[in-house]
Amino acid sequence: DAKTTQPPSMDCAEGRAANLPCNHSTISGNEYVYWYRQIHSQGPQYIIHGLKNNETNEMASLIITEDRKSSTLILPHATLRDTAVYYCIYNSGGSNYKLTFGKGTLLTVNP
Amino acid sequence: NAGVTQTPKFRVLKTGQSMTLLCAQDMNHEYMYWYRQDPGMGLRLIHYSVGEGTTAKGEVPDGYNVSRLKKQNFLLGLESAAPSQTSVYFCASSYVGQVPYEQYFGPGTRLTVT
Numbered sequence: 443d444a445k446t447t448q449p450p451s452m453d454c455a456e457g458r459a460a461n462l463p464c465n466h467s468t469i470s471g472n473e474y475v476y477w478y479r480q481i482h483s484q485g486p487q488y489i490i491h492g493l494k495n496n497e498t499n500e501m502a503s504l505i506i507t508e509d510r511k512s513s514t515l516i517l518p519h520a521t522l523r524d525t526a527v528y529y530c531i532y533n534s535g536g537s538n539y540k541l542t543f544g545k546g547t548l549l550t551v552n553p
Numbered sequence: 554n555a556g557v558t559q560t561p562k563f564r565v566l567k568t569g570q571s572m573t574l575l576c577a578q579d580m581n582h583e584y585m586y587w588y589r590q591d592p593g594m595g596l597r598l599i600h601y602s603v604g605e606g607t608t609a610k611g612e613v614p615d616g617y618n619v620s621r622l623k624k625q626n627f628l629l630g631l632e633s634a635a636p637s638q639t640s641v642y643f644c645a646s647s648y649v650g651q652v653p654y655e656q657y658f659g660p661g662t663r664l665t666v667t
Contacts, residue, residue: 485643529595541596542598
């Protein structure tokens with residue numbers, strides 16, 4: 443199974459950047475890192491994914507270390523609506539499409 | 554686009570009863586998935602389908618059956634419900650291709666088995 447390690451919980455002040463770490467030391471060279479989030483028991487929502495290079499979209503930025511053994515999801519200006527459980531996952535895509543969800547990190551954004 | 558929809562949203566069953574959960578997607582996705590989520594846990598894959606007429610077992614398939622008779626629908630059946638199947642069930646769908654595509658999730662079905 444593709445296992446990742448994330449802190450169980452983090453806090454962030456509203457308006458500040460939230461930096462969520464993930465360790466994926468067993469990742470292979472062709473495996474992508476994905477981030478999803480789940481807001482209060484809703485269905486998970488895709489945020490971003492990357493392979494080697496840093497990525498940015500309208501929701502977040504993804505920083506992947508050069509050895510690819512860890513990554514950080516950055517929410518640049520966290521809002522109360524970003525309070526959620528954030529999941530870091532990796533897989534190779536293509537015919538390997540099954541995502542393995544761990545327990546994730548509960549990010550609480552405080553006013 | 555409605556995206557991924559699930560029916561019903563809530564259900565209470567007695568032990569031994571049967572039911573079918575319906576998942577529908579209007580994005581023409583090839584792949585569809587059923588997950589369950591227990592309190593404080595991540596999602597676990599029950600069954601999945603890579604196309605119409607094909608299904609496969611995931612991580613926790615026991616006690617469930619599935620069918621994909623139409624591309625847009627994926628049904629999850631419980632033939633004889635047990636209290637251990639009390640959970641929130643999520644359906645998801647995705648494209649298939651060389652570049653991995655994200656999975657789109659439905660809103661979930663909360664099932665309680667008494």
